[in-house]
Amino acid sequence: MKKLSKFVDTRIGFFTLLVILFWLKTLFAYFTDFKLGVTGIFQYLILIFNPLATTFFIYSLAFYFKRSRFFYPVIMGLDIANTLLLYLNVIYYREFTDFMTIATMTGYSKVNQGLSGSSLALTNFHDVFYWLDIVVILILMLCKVIKFDPRAIGTRLAFAFSSVGLVLFGVNLSFAEMSRPQLLSRTFDRSYIVKYLGIDTFTGYDLVKSQHINNMRQSATKPELLKVKKFTDKHYAPANPQMYGIAKGRNVIIIHLESFQQFLINKKINGQEVTPFLNSLYNGKDTYSFDNFFHQVGQGKTSDAENLLETSTFGLPQGSLFATLGSDNTFQGAPAILNQRAGYTSAVFHGNVASFWNRNNVYKNLGYQYFFDASYYDTSGDKATGYGLKDKLLFKNSIKYLQSLQQPFYAKYITVTNHFPYTLDDEDKDPNFQTTNTGDSNVDNYFVTAHYLDQSIQEFFNYLQKTGLDKKSIIMIYGDHYGISNSENTSLASVLGKSADDWTDFDNAQLQRVPLMFVIPGTGHGKVYHTYGGEVDVLPTLLHLLGISSKRYIQFGTDLFSSKHNQVVAFRNRDFVTPTYTSVGGTIYSNKTGKEAKLTKKQQEKLKKDQEFVNEELTLSDSLNEKNLLRFYHPKGFKNVNPADYNYSNGLKRAQRIEKKKGIKSTSIYSENGDRSTVDDYSTDAPEQNHSSTDSNRIKITNPDANNK
Numbered sequence: 044m045k046k047l048s049k050f051v052d053t054r055i056g057f058f059t060l061l062v063i064l065f066w067l068k069t070l071f072a073y074f075t076d077f078k079l080g081v082t083g084i085f086q087y088l089i090l091i092f093n094p095l096a097t098t099f100f101i102y103s104l105a106f107y108f109k110r111s112r113f114f115y116p117v118i119m120g121l122d123i124a125n126t127l128l129l130y131l132n133v134i135y136y137r138e139f140t141d142f143m144t145i146a147t148m149t150g151y152s153k154v155n156q157g158l159s160g161s162s163l164a165l166t167n168f169h170d171v172f173y174w175l176d177i178v179v180i181l182i183l184m185l186c187k188v189i190k191f192d193p194r195a196i197g198t199r200l201a202f203a204f205s206s207v208g209l210v211l212f213g214v215n216l217s218f219a220e221m222s223r224p225q226l227l228s229r230t231f232d233r234s235y236i237v238k239y240l241g242i243d244t245f246t247g248y249d250l251v252k253s254q255h256i257n258n259m260r261q262s263a264t265k266p267e268l269l270k271v272k273k274f275t276d277k278h279y280a281p282a283n284p285q286m287y288g289i290a291k292g293r294n295v296i297i298i299h300l301e302s303f304q305q306f307l308i309n310k311k312i313n314g315q316e317v318t319p320f321l322n323s324l325y326n327g328k329d330t331y332s333f334d335n336f337f338h339q340v341g342q343g344k345t346s347d348a349e350n351l352l353e354t355s356t357f358g359l360p361q362g363s364l365f366a367t368l369g370s371d372n373t374f375q376g377a378p379a380i381l382n383q384r385a386g387y388t389s390a391v392f393h394g395n396v397a398s399f400w401n402r403n404n405v406y407k408n409l410g411y412q413y414f415f416d417a418s419y420y421d422t423s424g425d426k427a428t429g430y431g432l433k434d435k436l437l438f439k440n441s442i443k444y445l446q447s448l449q450q451p452f453y454a455k456y457i458t459v460t461n462h463f464p465y466t467l468d469d470e471d472k473d474p475n476f477q478t479t480n481t482g483d484s485n486v487d488n489y490f491v492t493a494h495y496l497d498q499s500i501q502e503f504f505n506y507l508q509k510t511g512l513d514k515k516s517i518i519m520i521y522g523d524h525y526g527i528s529n530s531e532n533t534s535l536a537s538v539l540g541k542s543a544d545d546w547t548d549f550d551n552a553q554l555q556r557v558p559l560m561f562v563i564p565g566t567g568h569g570k571v572y573h574t575y576g577g578e579v580d581v582l583p584t585l586l587h588l589l590g591i592s593s594k595r596y597i598q599f600g601t602d603l604f605s606s607k608h609n610q611v612v613a614f615r616n617r618d619f620v621t622p623t624y625t626s627v628g629g630t631i632y633s634n635k636t637g638k639e640a641k642l643t644k645k646q647q648e649k650l651k652k653d654q655e656f657v658n659e660e661l662t663l664s665d666s667l668n669e670k671n672l673l674r675f676y677h678p679k680g681f682k683n684v685n686p687a688d689y690n691y692s693n694g695l696k697r698a699q700r701i702e703k704k705k706g707i708k709s710t711s712i713y714s715e716n717g718d719r720s721t722v723d724d725y726s727t728d729a730p731e732q733n734h735s736s737t738d739s740n741r742i743k744i745t746n747p748d749a750n751n752k
Contacts, residue, residue, distance in 0.1 A: 052190045054106070054114060058204075061122050062098050064176045069094035069129060069242065071172060076133045079238040089218050089239055096215045097243035100208025101125065106201035111191040115184070123177060129242055130173045134166070141398045142233045142245060144370065145253040215240060225342070233398060256368065256669075263670035271663045271672060272597060279594055280583070280601035280608045286331075288590030290517040290563050295381070295585070296507075297352070297455040297519045298500060301345070301430075301462050302526030305334065305556035306539060307493050313477045317490050320501035324520070325560055330569040333603060335622070336559040338524045339577040341615035345457075346400040348523035351578035353377045353409055355598030357664040358615060364668055369405035373673040375596055377582055379410030379684050381453050384591050388412055388449045390694075392441040393457040394420055394432025397691065407686035413698070414691040415444050425468055426731045430459040433471065434499035435729035442506065442722050446712040447698035449705070450515070458499070461492040461526065470730045471495055483534035489526055498728075506725045512712065513564045519585060521578070522557025549632040552618065552625050561588060575610035575622050576603045595678040599664055613657040624650060 050056035073079060073090060081090050105118035135143045183189045196204075219226050219239035226239055227248060236245040308325050310317045325332045340347035343363030350364050351357065353376040358364045364372075378389035390413035397403035397416035406414050420432050420440050427433060432440070437458065445454060460467065465488035478490045500520075507513035527535050529551045533543035541550065559581070563569070580600035583593040587602050601608045612620045618627050624640060625632045631650060633640040642650070667673065677683070702709045712721055 052192060054111075054192045054194070054196055057115075057189070057192070058102055058105070058118065060180075061118060062095070062102055065098050065102075065122060065125060065129075066094045068126065068173055068176070069098075072129055072133055075169065076167075077136055077234070077237070079234055081238060085218075085222055086238070089215070089222060092218070093215050093239060093241040093244075096208055096211035097241055097247075098125070099211055100205055101243065103201065103204035103208055106196040106204055107198070109195040111193050111195075114195075115191055119177075119181070119184075125243065126173060126177060128246060130170070132242055133170070133173070137167075141403060142237055142242070144233075144249050145246070212244075233401070252367065256371075259669050260671050263672055263675075265675045267666060267670065268672040268675045271667050272676070274659065274663050275597050275599060278599075278601060278609060280605035281594075282587040282592070282602055283604040283606065286604040287587050289566060290561075290588045291590035292385070292451060293563075293589070294451045294512070294516040295387070295453045295519065295589070296516050297453075297521075298503075299345075299348070299455060299457045300496065300520060300522045300558065301458045301460070302489075302524065303461055303493065303496070303522035303557060304526055304554060305336070305522065305558050306554065307490075308334075308558055310490075312479055312490055312538070315476055317476075317494055318497035320497050320504070321520070321558070324504075324562055325558065326571070327562070328567050328569050329564045330560050330562045331604075332558070332560040332569070332571045333574060333576060334556070334571055335573055335575045336521075336557060336603075337555045337575075337577045337612050337614070337620060338522065338557045339579055339613065339615060340524045343400075345523050346402075346405075347615070348521075348578055349400075349457075351600075352521070352581050355579050355582040355593075355596075355600040356668060357579060357599065357613075357661055359668065360615065360661075360665060363400060365405045366401045368668060368671075369401050369408065371671070372405075372408055372668060373671055373683060374409050375673055375676075375678070375681060376409040377585070378406075378412070378453055380586070380591070380596065380681070381589070382410060382412075383681060385451065385589065388452040389454075390415065390444070390448055390452065391455045391457065392437060392444070393417075394422060394427065394437045394459060395430055395457075403691065404686070406691075407689040408684055410684040410689075412689060413444070413448070413694045415441060415694055416691070419444065419694065424731070425470075428460060428462070428466065430462045432459070433729065433731065434458045434460040434496055435471075435502060435727050436731060438499055438503040438506075439725050439727045439729065439732070442725050443720070444695055444698070446716075446721050447695060447702055448711055449698075449701060450710040450712070450715075456503075458496060460499070461489075461496045463526070465489045465492045465526075467492050467495055473498070479538050481534045481538065483531055485531055486527060486534045486538070493526075502725070502727050506721075509724045510712065510716075510721050513562075516564075517585075517588060518562040519560070519581075520562065521559045521581065524557065525555060527554070547632075547637070548627040548630070549625055549637050552614075552620060552627050552632075555614070555620075561585075563588075572603070574603055574608065575612055575620065576600075576608065577612040579613075580608070595681075597667065597673065597676060597678075599660055609656075611653045611656055613660055615661070617654075617657055617661060619653060619657045621653060626650065626654065 051060050070091060079090065081087055102118055102121055105114050105121060108114045108117050132142050135141065180189065223235060223239060226235060233245065236248060307317050309322050316322055324330050338348060339351055339357065341358045342361060343350070343358040343365060346363045346365035347358030354374055359367060381387035382389060389411045391406060391411055392415045393402070394417050397414060397418065403414065417431055420436070422432050426436055438456065441456070448454070463485065465485060467488070472491060473494055476491070476494050478487050481487055504513065507516065507518070532551055532554060533546050536543040536546050577600070580603050583598050583600050584603045586593045587604070593602070610622055620626070623634055625634055631640045631642060632638065698711070702711050702714055713719070
């Protein structure tokens with residue numbers, strides 16, 4: 044003890060003591076207050092290691108202060124500030140299941156919103172451990188039990204300590220990249236950065252990112268917006284008079300098919316349809332389907348698809364718009380437009396954690412009134428996969444929430460079971476369905492999970508039909524992005540009747556097709572359209588079907604039913620496809636032959652203009668979002684969304700209060716059913732429905748990167 048006491052009385056010893064104590068406090072927070080979804084020994088080792096590097100570096104800064112009267116206050120100040128940052132994140136996380144950003148810290152309204160339950164109500168008894176060491180050390184210093192060391196640390200030695208901190212961080216970052224490639228460039232969830240690099244690194248990363256965004260936005264000017272507006276006005280496509288308003292006043296139900304590609308539609312494996320129910324919808328008399336519809340996502344994958352769908356703008360060239368800009372961006376998206384133009388109630392149903400892809404913040408900026416995330420469902424035991432509640436259970440267990448929403452509503456379902464690595468519990472598999480035997484487990488399992496998704500949607504449609512909700516709704520079904528990657532397409536080739544040896548970039552591009560169908564029961568004039576289009580075209584198409592003009596809004600897509608629709612489909616990497624040609628990496632392929640095209644001078648000029656259109660469209664969309672130009676634009680009748688107006692806790696109680704307040708004027712399904720629940724009208728064969736609950740999966744679903752591709 045004497046040796047230890049003497050060591051602590053030195054500056055290096057005191058530094059070591061504070062570093063170890065803060066490291067232990069951080070680990071205490073990781074395992075007690077945060078749910079970081081750590082799996083596997085390697086991730087646990089990274090988690091245990093990650094607080095050391097930044098703590099070592101930050102506290103080493105005190106060594107540059109030579110005099111003891113400066114050194115000790117500085118290092119204690121750093122320790123108190125770091126503990127305060129950690130503790131504020133603990134309090135914020137308890138209320139919001141998220142970490143504090145720079146914008147949250149500097150914006151009073153957001154701090155107030157994030158800590159709405161009051162800090163006192165969010166404290167726990169064990170919080171004393173975050174501050175006890177500081178109190179004890181200060182007392183020991185005041186009582187001179189811990190003595191000040193007058194001997195200064197040389198600048199070279201101080202620099203050596205700082206360098207060790209940087210080396211430790213380099214090692215930490217290398218290990219993190221091994222476990223989660225593109226960690227900083229392709230951020231899914233703030234918890235990823237905390238899990239791999241720690242609270243301090245996350246705060247520093249967010250500071251740099253925020254400063255970069257602020258610099259871009261401070262340089263933004265209204266003329267830049269006018270340039271965007273001029274482009275979208277020029278390319279606006281007026282509605283098809285025969286289609287305009289055919290779904291006016293109907294509920295909108297969007298079913299987001301995770302990783303679902305077009306080749307699954309009408310596909311048979313061993314003589315069996317992979318998706319028999321979706322096939323029946325796709326070819327049905329009330330369905331308006333598109334077989335040349337392409338996803339247009341970038342690194343943001345699912346979140347990019349949502350952005351394209353909701354706003355008719357593109358994702359970013361790198362990273363996710365939702366995760367990078369979504370917390371503070373101005374949107375003029377579908378939920379707000381439909382609410383302000385036609386009184387729609389909006390809600391999202393998704394069985395994953397709210398913070399994934401930053402949805403808990405972005406949805407508020409889009410104007411979503413309700414978000415029924417994983418916290419609203421029983422995700423225990425085997426009811427969930429790594430990405431959230433299984434699809435059959437999501438649809439089934441959402442009904443108690445859906446039935447209390449005021450109609451008309453705009454409801455989006457985000458499915459997850461058909462997500463890489465396409466694993467499904469044996470009890471969920473259809474014993475009568477036999478998949479492929481390609482030797483690639485991802486390809487073989489892909490058809491199994493797609494078959495399960497098809498069954499899930501059939502059960503949901505059975506409910507819609509039983510309650511008569513189908514005839515009051517337009518159901519839009521779309522695939523968000525590819526499921527089988529380019530590197531695995533050669534394994535898929537034989538299933539599609541092609542040769543892996545002859546597979547080209549052209550084939551890869553053609554497989555970016557995903558399904559799009561508008562099911563409008565009772566119309567009877569549905570068919571399969573061969574029009575070329577992409578996800579950016581969905582919003583103007585949907586608005587026109589609902590009888591709402593899209594002309595006043597800035598949207599890069601055009602109505603797929605319009606005779607003026609532009610059929611040049613831009614990919615996020617600036618490749619593109621048209622009804623005649625496909626451009627991949629500057630090589631032009633003929634869609635008819637699949638071979639490199641021999642072009643006339645006139646054709647070359649036409650394709651050059653198409654490429655210029657794609658480049659301009661993507662550049663202007665990036666400018667619009669990166670510089671937040673929509674804050675300068677106020678279309679007629681549109682009021683900018685105030686995210687502070689939305690709170691996603693107690694969603695059912697809020698919906699029920701509205702029902703009660705409206706009384707006989709309530710338009711919810713529950714009210715229209717004579718104040719009787721329709722939950723029993725839903726039937727599912729999901730075996731987990733009757734399983735006993737455990738808490739095991741509460742952590743499981745917060746770790747989607749464990750199996751992420």
